[in-house]
Amino acid sequence: MPISETSDGRPRCVFPFKAAPAEVGLLRNAAVRQLARWGMPAVLDEAEVVITELATNVVKHVGDGSAATLVLEWRSERLRLEVHDTSPALPAPRKADCFEECGRGLHLVAGLTADWGVVPTVAGKAVWCEVPINSGTGCRRIERAVGLLEAYQNMGGAPERQGRSWEASLEEAAVELIAGLLHWSAARGHDPDDFLDRAQTSYEAAAEAA
Known part of the structure; x- marks a missing residue:
């Protein structure tokens, strides 16, 4: 179950999850339900793809079964999504062949969001991105x-x-x-x-x- 709390007065929701293929869909669905409760239908498409890509990257590059966390935070005109994992290795987009799937995750994230980045944390790192909420x-x-x-x-x-x-x-x-x-x-x-x-x-x- 997500832990709902506030950070500087902003709605925030935390979803701990296990990095496994079967968990990615469950995580995405739980996040979509939370966004619907916040009244954010316009960002659901972007959020679904971003959450899928970032959670799948944890499975592939950190390890199946590793502990991770998804954070949703409502920041005024933007929705911020963060995926925290236990690896200190910082990812970066790379060139990929036309039909190579794994090299495109961060390119898709960059194309779907207003901004994104990676920051080191005490436990590992966090990949974050922000999606505009009120755009047409x-x-x-x-x-x-x-x-x-x-x-x-x-x-x-x-x-x-x-x-x-x-x-x-x-x-x-x-x-x-x-x-x-x-x-x-x-x-x-x-x-x-x-x-x-x-x-x-x-x-x-x-x-x-x-």
Whole structure:
């Protein structure tokens, strides 16, 4: 169970968890329920992806079964997420091959959030990030997509792209990003076709509401 408390008058919630594949989904669901109680439906998409990536990184790079903690803190116009673990090694984004999943976690986090970083702690380290709460959902979707595409494009650094226009390169990056996300979903046991159908349904619903 999370430990609810306040820090300088700000709502704060702490979720201790064990770093294991089966625990990641449970942690994500518990955090989403807490954010719903705080009345933050606009940040749920970002929070789900960020929590999944950061918790999965602990499993992969610190060790299956290691102790970790997720902290959610409501800071005025932003939601701050922190994942604490027991390893002093500080992670950094690295270049990854097109279909290599593990090298992209921090690039996704950077693209989905307003800011992020890593700080040493007495017990190990904490990876933190902040998501805007009150931004317009439609504008934020566009900004998030552009940020992800640009981060994804910069990862490749392929020489053959340098002579192309920015728009053409961005279109290619979009296709590669979608392909990478489909591989990401398949690696977690999901049906990529189902993901595409759900994304199309979500897009059409948002377009109709606009």
